[in-house]
Amino acid sequence: MAPGRSIAASIALNALLVGAMIYMTFAHNGASSGNLGAVMGGTMTRDGKQPRGGGVLHQLIHLYPAVSVNARKNQFQSGRRCGLTGKTGQTAYKYCFSHKRATKRQFPNIQQKYIYWPDGQRMVKLKVSTAALKTIEKRGLEAMAKEAGIDLNKLPFKDMRPERTEYVKKHSGEVPMSKKWVSGYWRKVNKMKNPEKIAASKKSQRVGKYYHGKIFFGRFTEAQLEQLNDVGFEEPQ
Numbered sequence: 001m002a003p004g005r006s007i008a009a010s011i012a013l014n015a016l017l018v019g020a021m022i023y024m025t026f027a028h029n030g031a032s033s034g035n036l037g038a039v040m041g042g043t044m045t046r047d048g049k050q051p052r053g054g055g056v057l058h059q060l061i062h063l064y065p066a067v068s069v070n071a072r073k074n075q076f077q078s079g080r081r082c083g084l085t086g087k088t089g090q091t092a093y094k095y096c097f098s099h100k101r102a103t104k105r106q107f108p109n110i111q112q113k114y115i116y117w118p119d120g121q122r123m124v125k126l127k128v129s130t131a132a133l134k135t136i137e138k139r140g141l142e143a144m145a146k147e148a149g150i151d152l153n154k155l156p157f158k159d160m161r162p163e164r165t166e167y168v169k170k171h172s173g174e175v176p177m178s179k180k181w182v183s184g185y186w187r188k189v190n191k192m193k194n195p196e197k198i199a200a201s202k203k204s205q206r207v208g209k210y211y212h213g214k215i216f217f218g219r220f221t222e223a224q225l226e227q228l229n230d231v232g233f234e235e236p237q
Helices: 003-029 033-040 056-063 130-139 141-148 162-170 179-183 185-189 195-200 222-230
Strands: 090-095 101-106 110-117 122-129 157-159 207-211 214-218
Touching (some): 110 130, 110 141, 122 130
């Protein structure tokens, strides 16, 4: 079969399937063929429900809904709203000198805070109001998160376990390296095979060092290492 005929046949088959789906849905609703234009032009209500005499397109949308694969779900609602209590803005009045009244919006004091979670031994990042901070001290973080439907394990956090803090103190000032780099995996994979080049090579191992709060990788001499080690971290002003 020629390429043009195969393309035309596939288009005709797709059109036939779409027509069959529309006919089946239209026949299921019990509508007449004369009202097809009105049915196709049906609208959706503001609450997301289908009005009486809804259209075929809306029926197709309900039959074949869009599915999001591996979509990230934000546990907090957007806007100036407390993630735990749901507290949001209210309508208030403002008065000028002549006592003329106008409406305005009063919003709560919403802050991004790291709050300690005792059971998880971590500081979780939350979007809460300052009024909710006192409520957390009274009721507890886990109880309020469960009531709000928030999974604390899926929030950004800072690890506060004793073994982690001990590791950070022990390896303070060291640049984090991958396990393959520390174990020498890449040195074995990228190792020079020419014995003459290996004997003539004077290169040292590339290491990472902190300098003025930034990480530099390179092959440093002893004088450069002394200079790097003498310079400490800059305190934020």
